[in-house]
Amino acid sequence: MGVRPETTPAQDEAFKRELVQLIPHLRAFARTLCGDPAAADDLAQDAMMKAWDARQSFQMGTNMKAWTFMILRNQFYSEKRRSWRQSQLDQEAAERTLVAVDDPEAPVALDELRQGLSMLPPEQREALILVGAGGFAYEEAAEICGCAVGTVKSRVSRARRALHAILDEGAYDRDGAAAGDAMRSILADAERLSTVR
Amino acid sequence: MIEQRPTPDRGRPSAALDEARLRQQAIGVRLRQMFDEVVNEKVPDEFLEILRRADERNSEKG
Numbered sequence: 001m002g003v004r005p006e007t008t009p010a011q012d013e014a015f016k017r018e019l020v021q022l023i024p025h026l027r028a029f030a031r032t033l034c035g036d037p038a039a040a041d042d043l044a045q046d047a048m049m050k051a052w053d054a055r056q057s058f059q060m061g062t063n064m065k066a067w068t069f070m071i072l073r074n075q076f077y078s079e080k081r082r083s084w085r086q087s088q089l090d091q092e093a094a095e096r097t098l099v100a101v102d103d104p105e106a107p108v109a110l111d112e113l114r115q116g117l118s119m120l121p122p123e124q125r126e127a128l129i130l131v132g133a134g135g136f137a138y139e140e141a142a143e144i145c146g147c148a149v150g151t152v153k154s155r156v157s158r159a160r161r162a163l164h165a166i167l168d169e170g171a172y173d174r175d176g177a178a179a180g181d182a183m184r185s186i187l188a189d190a191e192r193l194s195t196v197r
Numbered sequence: 198m199i200e201q202r203p204t205p206d207r208g209r210p211s212a213a214l215d216e217a218r219l220r221q222q223a224i225g226v227r228l229r230q231m232f233d234e235v236v237n238e239k240v241p242d243e244f245l246e247i248l249r250r251a252d253e254r255n256s257e258k259g
Binding site for chain 1: 221226232238255256
């Protein structure tokens, strides 16, 4: 019942085509929220079906990617999947082998990045992922998260700083001679030089 | 020749800034890589199957 405008088969077809193209992105976003791939796919499927069922309320021509990401995010938080997220992530990280890095300008191992991300507060993590990996503008990310643009900007910048610190600390803990150390000695040099003049 | 080389004293502080920027860039690259790794995975057939069934239910009703 109700006064929902019915969609035509042609409109449904167009909507479906666009939705199908977004599935890989929904899966990737879900994976960053859930950690566990199977749980992430469940979440992505739920979000896909919610989007399909709500297609009458979507205006074609507007940003469907942001709209579906918002649906997925709301789904995630409403189901409180968050509560077991941490243990899933830890397990996943433990099972993953180190990714070899031979490029000195990209000394960040994937599993360390995942672990670093898991240590960030959830709202910082999701802001960084939407803007830094999902390709969303700050304005779009704000819409997805239901907060102000300035809030997203400060979350992203805090997340970047925290991640930087966590990753350098991790490298230092592991072998004492990696990026963290190099960075510290460079900063110490800079400090010394700027005071000696 | 000589003009091209900055003095070490002036070079260091900006080198530290460059290092920090490089590090942030490296993190950014890996972050996108991590995300794109999943984006580039083959979508499980289940997704399209679910959508197809929903579409069928829809046309039966209509």
